Amino acid sequence: MINRKDEFLEIMKSKLQGRRFIHSLNVAAAAKKLAKRYGADVEKAYICGLLHDIMKNSPYAEQYEYMMQFSDIPEVVIEINKLWHAPAGAAFVRDVLGIDDPEMISAIKYHTTGKANMTLLEKVIYIADFISEEREYPGVDEVRKAAFEDIDKAVLIGTRFTLEELLDQNREINQDTIDAYNEVCRKFNY
Ligand SMILES: [Fe+2]
Ligand SMILES: [Fe+2]
Secondary structure, three states, X not given: OHHHHHHHHHHHHHHHOHHHHXXXXXXXXXXXXXXXXXXXXXXXXXXXXXXXXXXXXXXXXXXXXXXXXXXXXXXXXXXXXXXXXXXXXXXHHHHOOOOXXXXXXXXXXXXXXXXXXXXXXXXXXXXXXXXXXXXXXXXXXXXXXXXXXXXXXXXXXXXXXXXXHHHHOOOOOOHHHHHHHHHHHHHXXX
16 A cells, blocks of 8 residues: 555645645654554554645536545535545545555544544544644644643544534534534443
8 A cells, every 4th residue: 555655745736735735744644653653554644644635626516526436425514515525535435546455444434523442543634634634723732732641532532623613603403413422422431
């Protein structure tokens, strides 16, 4: 997989450019660090981090088409086009780039919403996206700190952050995000 790193870098550069390309590099770097910290597969983490937003600049019609290669896309995701790039990217890396590792595909598919029972690699990508170097949002330092102390704590903070934002804006909430939140919540006995 790592021998395809240069190929993937070129694809990302052509598909995203500018700040989104920088974001991809930063998420890849953060994912690598987290993988080292927790003993996840470092190469898989780097590649997933690099590729996670691969469809982000693609027209919605194209994103929709790739997303619908999955038969289990929740209604809430179909209704919110900002969420399409995650499952669309997962289908793209599987069907176009030929990545056949189910865990990598799943890590990309759920990088925005999270889900219950995330594997370590899925958590690494979910959190790497929150803490990538260029991110500046209130509370980012808290997530960065938690990310290297206990990744589940970071998942708790990250999902809570997403849920609060959605509630504040009167937006629909994806069940997968609630499931991810509940699972880590239970762990910390809140
Ligand atoms: Fe994304
Ligand atoms: Fe991202």
